[in-house]
Amino acid sequence: MKRFISFILLAIMFITSCEISQSAEENDDKKAVIAAFEDYINAAKNEDTKKVNEYHLIWRNVWRTSQESYKYLTYKINKIELTKQKNGNGRDIKLAYVNVSLKYPDLNYIMSKFYKNKDFNSLVKGKSSLTQMEIIEQEISSFLKSELKKNDIKYIEKEMTVKFEYNIPIGRWVIPKDCNKEFINILSLDNYKIKGMDKTIGEIARSPITTKEEKELLISEKEEKIKNKTAKIDDYKMLLILYSPVKNPDNINFKRISQKLIENLPDYPEGYRIMTDFIYHNYPDNYSEILNYAQKGIEAYKNVDTKKYPEFVYESSRNHPMNELFRIMIDVYLKKGEKEKALDVFNKNKKIIKYWMPPANYVQLAKRLGVQW
Structure with a gap:
């Protein structure tokens, strides 16, 4: 009888210790998910595109266009649910579902004032799609910085669930892009079309260089910036890409631009x-x-x-x-x-x-x- 009672007590202790261990692991995971969510929002507010890109892929020039609005975003995490499921290889993966209440600027309302009485199209006419995007980014980000400081901002309040997945190789929680489109795009202007333009901002940003004329136009724009000493690092990098195609690379100009990059920076x-x-x-x-x-x-x-x-x-x-x-x-x-x-x-x-x-x-x-x- 004593042996039986001892066995029962040991079993209870074992089960209890497993439950405590499991509970501790869940608490640690929840803390890590909260830290990841906060890290992501802080990176967005501080224009840390590298950090944001560690959580999910972004089109940087599109994202930077409306980045200022993240500084006016507030949130409250309501609850976190943890779960596990099998991936395609039959391996367990950890998932977290973060229910959060968000309050953020209504960009559609703010953008209704953008170039209301001006012709924006005249600014980008005759420019390459890449240069058009640079102008859009500069003009809109400057506009938002000014408008967001005013007292007549309209806000959107919304509750949503954000899915996180624990990425084992890098040892961190990330945001699967396909499952969180609404959250990722709450302050995105990817689908916004400026009055008078044929394409959305996202479509302009993703426009490929398909013709020789487009390539030559872009090269001349970047070369002009270097000549005028107004070029940024991305301008040098773009020229290096354009001068180094797989077939028939232009080694003379590639070396010249590399030397200019070192000389000026x-x-x-x-x-x-x-x-x-x-x-x-x-x-x-x-x-x-x-x-x-x-x-x-x-x-x-x-x-x-x-x-x-x-x-x-x-x-x-x-x-x-x-x-x-x-x-x-x-x-x-x-x-x-x-x-x-x-x-x-x-x-x-x-x-x-x-x-x-x-x-x-x-x-x-x-x-x-x-x-x-």
């Missing part, structure tokens, strides 16, 4: 990486030039101002662009028969290389150098 690390990679693959015997740009690029990455260039914050990534520069420097020294210099680069930067480089690549590099990995 010497603290921007990506310029050095682009130039290093370009010379390494197109002029592989120009050892001194490759090493020069690679070294400058590494220093620029190490000293980058992440407030000015937030895209170079890599807390959750193991694919740091410095990997490529270290690998190219080591390869060049080995080709020159200067293994000691290759080893010197590796040994001085071993901690950085090991931390940021994918493990398989690191092992391969270490074996090539004949060092213990």
Whole structure:
């Protein structure tokens, strides 16, 4: 009898401990989901497109157009429901359904005043679709900043459920885009059509470059900006894309624009990486030039101002662009028969290389150098 009672007590204790453990896990998950929701909203309010893009994919130029309105959004989380289900591979995935009350500006009402007595079409006439989108982004974001400060804003109050999914590979909760279109688009102007224009803002942003004339027009617009020293980083990058098609790349202009990027934005690390990679693959015997740009690029990455260039914050990534520069420097020294210099680069930067480089690549590099990995 005593044994039976002891068995029952142990069973009760086991079941109770499992319930407590399960309850603790659920509480931790709920806290993590709340933190993820708050992180997402704060990123939206602070125009942190990189962070927002970690939760769901966005068309950045469309999103930035109405980003100012997120600063006027308020919310209250009502409840969170956690569940698990099988994915296509039969693996359990964790899901969270966040019921939230939202209050946000009525953009349709505000936009009814946009260029009410002016012809917006005259601003974009004869421009490439990309430049049209840049003008739209600039004009609307400036308009919203002014209008949202006024006291006659109309608000929409709505309760909705936002679905989160725990992404195991990156170890964080994300927002599946297909399941949350209403939430993602509450302050989007993707489907908004400006008076007098044929396409919505989203359609303009996604317009492909299909003709030679469109490509030449866009090139001339970007070149003019560089000439007038009004070009932004995206202008340089677009020109580099246009000058480097798969067939018949324009190496002369590609190199010229890369040099201009470095010359006009010497603290921007990506310029050095682009130039290093370009010379390494197109002029592989120009050892001194490759090493020069690679070294400058590494220093620029190490000293980058992440407030000015937030895209170079890599807390959750193991694919740091410095990997490529270290690998190219080591390869060049080995080709020159200067293994000691290759080893010197590796040994001085071993901690950085090991931390940021994918493990398989690191092992391969270490074996090539004949060092213990």
